[in-house]
Amino acid sequence: MANQNILIIGGGPAGIEAAKGIAALGYKAILVEKRDRLGGTPDEAQYAALTPDFRDTDEALGEMMAPVLDNENVNILYNTLITGAEGSIGNFNVKALSLGKEIEIKAGAVIISTGFQHFDPGRETQKYGYYEHDDVITLTDAEKMLKAHNFVRPSNGEKPKRVCFIQCVGSRDRQIGNEYCSKVCCGIASKQSIEIRRLLPDCKVFIFYIDMRMYGYWENEIYWVAQEQHKVNYVKGMATEIVKKGDKLLVKGEDTTLRRPMEVPMDLVILSVGMEPSEGTKQMASVFGLKQNKYHFIETTGGVLDTVSTSVPGVFAAGAATGPADLEDSVSSAGLAAMKAIAAVRQSQKIPA
């Protein structure tokens, strides 16, 4: 007899949404999370507010996870790492280390929602001096300060007067190997620029970009708002290097549309780091024997019309485990994965165990 339980690996937005869907349809979800709480990267990295609606992250995530926290159909295993798997659709036997103890989980289908990690700007080159200059930070560092409503220069604790974002750090770069667009950084930089301008009205904010990728409603809800109402300066042209000049950082690049070289002093530089597969995503691909793409995200097999099926029947992937994804993408694919996982266990009931 096939097992009807569905194992979800990773308790971020995608995993929570999948568990909610499975439980609501009357099936049992086992939600495995390596940390001692749900919420995933938005929680762990302390995002201040969501893009594009500026909703408070804690409040939004809290509301989202409430239905799974006290739900007889959802069994959450915190502090648990998956270590091995065997079996196939209808009968997966998964080994895990839960609170230091080895356990075995039986499931008919698996959803992997292990997400992404932020690109480490010091990984390949030091050209932007992330580890060299205190006042060169990343989107995630900025998000933490914005969450605390204390947006300052790390070097001296003073409020910055000039801040710039450098887009596409670790994305769209053949030399680094991440050739893809990380999809969310244009929106997040624009969102943060609005937050900075609200917090520090005298601070000038610049965004140096290759293309602004503000699809759908992000266009008029954040890009236009940042540029028109908050006078954020969008300059098409990438910074090539950052050098320290006295107390300031000198950002060198080209103002391409004005066809002139650019050397502008900044108090704070924010690197818009993109997404890479998380360690968990790479490990789960290996544990379950899933095909990965050249960037090591889990490869989905159905092209654009099936965004969650993997190379192993009965194993689905949702959210940023399959590639750069925003929250809308993540919860949408999680809902689809929940539906397909349930369909898979129902189907496999017809197959003798």
Place this chain on the structure above:
Amino acid sequence: MALDLSYNKYSDVSYDEKERLFEECKADDRWSHVLYGCYECGICVAACPSARFYDFSPRIIAQAAAREDVDLVYTLMNDSVWDCSQCFSCDRCPRQNSPGQIITVMREVAVRNGLQTAKKALEGYGRIIYKIMSTGSQVSPDMLQPNAFPDWGGHVGEISDNLEVWRKALPPETLHTTETGWVVDDKTIIELYLIWHMTGVMDMIESIDEGLHMILVDVMEEKLEEAGYDVTFD
């Protein structure tokens, strides 16, 4: 000559002064209706007839203004704005900017503040300004002098010799004029004088050409006094 966008052009003018002029542009009621944000996409340049003949870019006008680049706006206010033919072909902007109308505002600020470049750009228009503001018509038959438009050919001289006869040959009686393009009623001219007085046009003329202003004031004050108006241009 290529448009010079270098940072140090007009470095002799203080940043505060440039900012004051930019703030004057922004304070104009039209500003927020003609400038939103700029994609820097160039659709305005593609539509612009001036851009085909001069090193002129309505995009750079809009992007400098949208970026609030005070130095660059000042540079453009002294150069580029006078290359625009004010045809508003640039109004097809997807963000609904109107570079042409941004220029209108920038020109007015340049004139009101008596920028040397505005005076120079408008120098050649003194005769036309005098004509339109004193008579209410822009071009008049008596401007056809043999030496005025040499490229029109020698027959211009023949026409100017017998101007009144030529004009009488035109059927509409309202065109039997030589000093104005058509018969301008006194009532019309009085109304025009009052409009120019009340809307600040006379002040703008004064700030770019005091001599022209003096001559116009003489003409206007006399006519207005005759018509029973007690108006002084000071």
